Amino acid sequence: MSARNLYSVAPSAARLTDSLRDIGYDFPTAVADVVDNSVAAGANRVEIDIVFDGFDSWVMIADDGEGMSANGLLEALRYGSRRDYGRGDLGRYGLGLKTASLSQCRSLTVVSRRRAATARTVSRMIDLDLIAEVDDWVVAEPANDERVVKARETVADTGGTVVLWRGLDRVLPERKPEGGWARRRLEALAGRTADHLGTVFHRFLEGEVGDGLVITVNGEKVQPWNPFAPDEPSREVLPPLRFEVTVGEATGTVSLQRYVLPSRDQFSSQAEFERLSGPLNWNRQQGLYVYRAQRLVQWGGWNGMRGIDEHTKLARAALDFDTDLDVVFNINVAKIRVAMPPQLRQLLERPVHELCMRADDAYRKNSRGASEGAEVASEQLAALSRSEASGATPPMPVVGLALRAAAMRAGEYAALQRIGERLRAEAPDVAAALGFRD
Known part of the structure; x- marks a missing residue:
């Protein structure tokens, strides 16, 4: 490299942290991104409390995972963490904990303790008001107030991590955050969050992946929503397919499992038929369900291969890939959108067409x-x-x-x-x- 002058131009912390709040999360997807960290830490239980208290409303996400040391916690709060992500790790960019949390709140506090008996409990905080004041990438030690004390007690015996959101400026209305509308909004978000978690983590909740995961929202156990109706005897399962995909230096395997769900009259009950219609209802729930490292990241629609059709509403397919193909699928930071690589699209067209023909025939x-x-x-x-x-x-x-x-x-x-x-x-x-x- 030829000799040249180099200049360090650090970005404005106040400006950039504010911009990163608009990266694309809503409340349920932000909570799910934090739960990803819990799953990666080996947690068997994640407890989420969404509590209305007017201007002082708060959200606490506690797990019984491995926990972090003081240095590990500081690194976790770094924008663009330097940690390495292995194959199958639900993280990717080193941004999720910060961008997901601060998309909803102004103050993020993390309290953690490793499982070892000699470990100590550590707590650190990112406060957007403080960053705006000093315009620097600072992490502070939080005051030992009621919420932080509760978080420290939560991890004192078993270890784990607690994530605390306060200053919910993106969740509560700017005017009258203490009003009845604000309370109802937070209650509705709790319900939507439980439904979202039951969908994206259904394989973990069902015990298909890992040692069994339990998630609670405000004390209520989250129920898995499996889009493929595994308990319905009239469901049709087509032979599984596997594809080798190579794009540039990235090589990996993609699997496809196709299903034709029963028609209304063939479902075990009317209630089960309605439940399986999903959050988008039957027509828009048809299509591909894309899983990254067993976690559902996109569902519904055919990724441009065909349109939504009433006659194919019973067709659903699971498309699985691992993190070694992240660059191929162009997974976004919020892990809610993928881009279908052209090579794979060509391989999928025939099996997707066959699935839709079978679903159309069942419908007719x-x-x-x-x-x-x-x-x-x-x-x-x-x-x-x-x-x-x-x-x-x-x-x-x-x-x-x-x-x-x-x-x-x-x-x-x-x-x-x-x-x-x-x-x-x-x-x-x-x-x-x-x-x-x-």
Whole structure:
């Protein structure tokens, strides 16, 4: 290298930390990014408290993982941490803890203790108001107030890490943060966060990955949401596929597992059908579910390979890759978006088309069955009318068929199914006589 003058131009800490708050997180995805660190630290339990207290509202995320030393904690609070990330590590850029937390709050405090008996509890804080005041990349030792004392007590015996968010300026309204609307908003965010965590970490919560993970939000255990309906006997599973992908110096394996979910009438219950519709509902939940190191990072849609179609709404597929292909998928900092590499897109087009054809066929068979059933029931309805005209009492099965025909014509067949479920529970003899069978 030829000799030349070099100049160090450090960025303004106040300006840059403020800009990094808009990197793309919402509240649930920010919490999930912190939980990634807990999973990477070997935690078996993560407890999340989202507590309304007006202007002093706070969020605490506590785990029983490995914990950190004083030096390790300082490094974790460095923007662009120098730590190395191994294969399968949920972290990537060394930004997640800071950018995720400070996208929602102005004060981030971390209290940690390693599991070793000789370890000591350490606590450090990033405060945006302090950084704005001194315009430097500073980390402070927090005051030993009520929240910090509680955090230290949490990790005192078993070790682990507690992340504390305060100054929730991006969560609570700027005006009247103590009002009823603010309280309801925080309660709603707690519910959305539980649903989001149940989705993105469902493999960990189900015990498919690791030693079993338990996550609680405000004391309530998070339930996993598996998009592929593993407990439904009528689900169709297509043969798995694996692809070798090489882009530049990055080489790795991508796996594809395809599913055709049951139609409404083939689900074990109406409630389960509604639950599996997912947060986006059936049409927009169809498509690829992309997993990075077993953690769901993107779901729904076909990544530009085809459009959303009512006839393929039962088609869902799991696409898995590991962290050695991060650069190929261009995973973003918030871990909520991937870019499909062109090479892989070409490999996926045929199996995705096959999956959609199978889903379309399942959808149309069900539609044809319902249509044929309606025609038969319509004939029985006509027979019922003739029986009434002659003064004869129609048999109960004919009455049941007539009810189904009328419900289909009125577009209320789902409501009739729910009525049938209730009848089977409360008056099974009547349900059987009307033909409402399981």
